[in-house]
Amino acid sequence: MNTKDAFRDYLQLEKKYSPHTVNAYLNDLIYFETFNKLHFNQENVEQVNYSQIRNWIVSLVDANLSNVSVNRKIASLKAFYKFLLKIKQIDVSPLLKHKALKTPKILQIPFSEKEVLDVLVHMQSPVGFEEIRNKLIIDLFYTTGMRRTELIHIKISNVNLSGHTIKVLGKRNKERILPVLPIITEQFSLYVRERLCLESIVDSEYFFLTKKGLKLNDSFVYRLINTYFSTVSEKVKKSPHILRHTFATHLLNNGADLNSVKELLGHSSLASTQIYTHNSLSELKKVYQETHPRNKK
CATH class of the missing domain: 1.10.443.10 (Intergrase catalytic core)
Known part of the structure; x- marks a missing residue:
């Protein structure tokens, strides 16, 4: 079983995330993987550094994604690297010191x-x-x-x-x-x-x-x-x-x-x-x- 499949099982069976959430996490991971192949000629996302992740974040912001959407994608990566730590495939997460982008507090107005x-x-x-x-x-x-x-x-x-x-x-x-x-x-x-x-x-x-x-x-x-x-x-x-x-x-x-x-x-x-x-x-x-x-x- 490859790492991505093992990550899927981890999200489904251990974290008990919904199918929708699991698919979102995996799609974010694939998107990041594609970005690294294109810009850094690197296929193994297990070996990336924070500088590469930061370049991805900049590209997402430049593509007019909201900070909320960017933070959600980063959350997918965080979960992946947390999983790699758990199975001892990495020693330190490249997102260890990452701080989430600031997002405005949106007031959810209920119906009267x-x-x-x-x-x-x-x-x-x-x-x-x-x-x-x-x-x-x-x-x-x-x-x-x-x-x-x-x-x-x-x-x-x-x-x-x-x-x-x-x-x-x-x-x-x-x-x-x-x-x-x-x-x-x-x-x-x-x-x-x-x-x-x-x-x-x-x-x-x-x-x-x-x-x-x-x-x-x-x-x-x-x-x-x-x-x-x-x-x-x-x-x-x-x-x-x-x-x-x-x-x-x-x-x-x-x-x-x-x-x-x-x-x-x-x-x-x-x-x-x-x-x-x-x-x-x-x-x-x-x-x-x-x-x-x-x-x-």
């Missing part, structure tokens, strides 16, 4: 409660398979905070209607069970009846399907959310991730504690969940000003 309500009211009487499915997807994102890939990979066996729960497979193959509101359970039953009436079902193990009976994909789900929320919101980003963001923000605004939100989102640490707290600041200020004795006249 009114915007979400406007979409759901517009969809309150869905007719037919696609409308019923679409409403259930939006409701699930908003009431569970699950990730797009988690929703896509829900299987029939993951749904427990009587127990009002759903099991999802998160990052690094970590399973978690999410509670489902009774009102959403009713929609599940409606969707299941419509699903049974599809002319053909190809990907039968998956819960959410297209009208052709195929498993959903990332682009399909993104377009679905973007289409519905474009009618009620002028926010720049209208995506499944923003709905996940909205779920967390609205829970915090209404008194949920950070640890509970962390568990629902499937975060491994509170640090990941804390990014949502800034959106609750306006609500906290309002409560603070209304309740603090020193602010009472």
Whole structure:
């Protein structure tokens, strides 16, 4: 087995990364390998020095890649050299002293409660398979905070209607069970009846399907959310991730504690969940000003 194949196995089996992440890491490695062959006539990326990597970074910046994209590609290389250290193929990583490029902090603006309500009211009487499915997807994102890939990979066996729960497979193959509101359970039953009436079902193990009976994909789900929320919101980003963001923000605004939100989102640490707290600041200020004795006249 060559080093690249061994690296793939390491990412899949030990790190338990998703197929999408594994492919991204390997593609970045191949791209860097090609760059070195072309500019340094060197085929073995295991023997490169930081100067060569820096030349690659400069070429990426010159190609107008954002600092975020460049940092992601460097993360792929870091993982590769960390793997080589692990199997004792190198003694020191050429990226040991590398510092990530500075990136602007992008404020993820959640939907307001009114915007979400406007979409759901517009969809309150869905007719037919696609409308019923679409409403259930939006409701699930908003009431569970699950990730797009988690929703896509829900299987029939993951749904427990009587127990009002759903099991999802998160990052690094970590399973978690999410509670489902009774009102959403009713929609599940409606969707299941419509699903049974599809002319053909190809990907039968998956819960959410297209009208052709195929498993959903990332682009399909993104377009679905973007289409519905474009009618009620002028926010720049209208995506499944923003709905996940909205779920967390609205829970915090209404008194949920950070640890509970962390568990629902499937975060491994509170640090990941804390990014949502800034959106609750306006609500906290309002409560603070209304309740603090020193602010009472």
